[in-house]
Amino acid sequence: MQGNRSRNTKPELEVRRAAHALGLRYGVGQRPIPERRRTADLVFRRARVAVFIDGCFWHGCTVHASLPRQHAEYWAPKLARNRERDTETDDLLRAAGWLPLRFWAHEEPTLVAATIAVVVRSRQPVARAR
Numbered sequence: 020m021q022g023n024r025s026r027n028t029k030p031e032l033e034v035r036r037a038a039h040a041l042g043l044r045y046g047v048g049q050r051p052i053p054e055r056r057r058t059a060d061l062v063f064r065r066a067r068v069a070v071f072i073d074g075c076f077w078h079g080c081t082v083h084a085s086l087p088r089q090h091a092e093y094w095a096p097k098l099a100r101n102r103e104r105d106t107e108t109d110d111l112l113r114a115a116g117w118l119p120l121r122f123w124a125h126e127e128p129t130l131v132a133a134t135i136a137v138v139v140r141s142r143q144p145v146a147r148a149r
């Protein structure tokens with residue numbers, strides 16, 4: 020199951036654009052761990068940072084996510100599973116030496132990108148002198 024992580028959402032594109040403007044280069048929609056079907060929105064292989072821009076509804080942002088009144092019995096377990104899967108994904112990544120970074124779709128893209136830049140650069144291996 021792909022999960023409910025839709026690709027190329029507007030917040031995701033804005034973060035990508037802002038990150039690119041800061042000089043960051045990254046993979047888009049890749050699996051940090053190839054054998055695991057978990058796709059990150061921005062992937063920094065050298066720094067081993069996987070960035071997720073989580074949609075407020077699907078991932079249960081406490082500011083915006085409200086359970087639809089219609090069919091609540093359908094949505095509640097489904098959204099709870101998404102959150103469990105997010106936690107599991109983070110655990111898998113950490114176990115493999117990756118750092119998962121999650122942001123909400125409602126966060127300011129330039130601030131998100133600036134945070135990513137600081138983290139990625141702090142984890143970038145230092146170039147070896149030859």
Ligand SMILES: [Zn+2]
Binds near residue numbers: 081
């Ligand atoms: Zn939100």
